[in-house]
Amino acid sequence: MxxxxxxxxxxxxxxxELQSHDLADAVKQMKEKHRFKELLIMVDTCxxxxxxxxxxxxxxxxxxxxxxxxxxxxxxxxx
Numbered sequence: 001m002x003x004x005x006x007x008x009x010x011x012x013x014x015x016x017e018l019q020s021h022d023l024a025d026a027v028k029q030m031k032e033k034h035r036f037k038e039l040l041i042m043v044d045t046c047x048x049x050x051x052x053x054x055x056x057x058x059x060x061x062x063x064x065x066x067x068x069x070x071x072x073x074x075x076x077x078x079x
Contacts, residue, residue, distance in 0.1 A: 005045030008053055024054035027066065031059070039066045 001018070004011040008020035023041075030036055043051055048070035055066070 001042065002044040005043070005047045005051070007047055008050045010043065010045055010048075010051055018051075020051050020054035021058070023051060024058040027055055028059055041066065041068050043068070043070050 001010055001012075004014065010018045012018070027039065030039075041052075045051075049068075051070075052068055
């Protein structure tokens with residue numbers, strides 16, 4: 001997935017927004033319906049890692065083989 005990102009959200013072309021809890025709900029439903037054995041989610045956006053916070057929180061009780069790849073550009077400003 002790619003788009004504009006922020007704290008726990010990803011925006012597609014400035015129109016639609018995917019929130020962290022939406023992603024968690026989708027993954028939980030797919031796991032309950034046995035739609036995957038392993039899952040790879042790849043996100044290229046600012047603050048991409050925060051998109052997975054609710055996935056960890058909502059699915060603590062469930063053993064999941066979910067792998068994530070995030071791309072984050074870190075810029076240090078020296079004053």
